[in-house]
Amino acid sequence: MIVSEKIENLINERKKLLPDDPRINEIWDELTKIFSEDEKATIEYLNNCPESQLEWISEIFEDISENLQSEDFIDTLEKLQKKFPDLDLEMDISYAKEALNN
Template sequence: MIDNKKVKKIISERKKLHPDDPAVEKKWSELTDIFKENEKETIKYLENCEGEELEWISEIFEDISEKLQSKKFIDTLELLEKKYPELDLKMDVEFAKKAIN
């Protein structure tokens, strides 16, 4: 099961960083490590998280996709893109699609 508190803590730390800060990569890696472990849990988590949280996680959709290599994950991202049109997830979803071999 994905540790919700841990994810929220990492996202909170990420929010405080400047986009060009090298520490951003570390936060992305920490989140990717969590979400790459279990496809079903990751999908469930994304389906149930709030829009703002999803927006931050979208930064690593491509990395998660590269690790999971899952059509079901992509399908979920496409549904979330429709569910949250105000988040403009299109580019992140496209990069995630391209990460599948």
């Protein structure tokens, strides 16, 4: 089970950082680890998370995909793109698809 509060805290921490801050990688690593532990829980979380969180989580779609190696994960991302058309997830989803084949 994914703890929403933990994800929210990490995302809030990430929001405060400048784009070139090296601590971003630490946050990405921690989020990737959480979302790579249980594919079903990850898909459930993403399907229910708010648009504002999904935007930040999309930064690590590729890393999650590389770890999960799951078509279901990719399908979920594509559905989320349709659910939230104002988010530009196309490039992040493309990278996630490429990671699936590696």
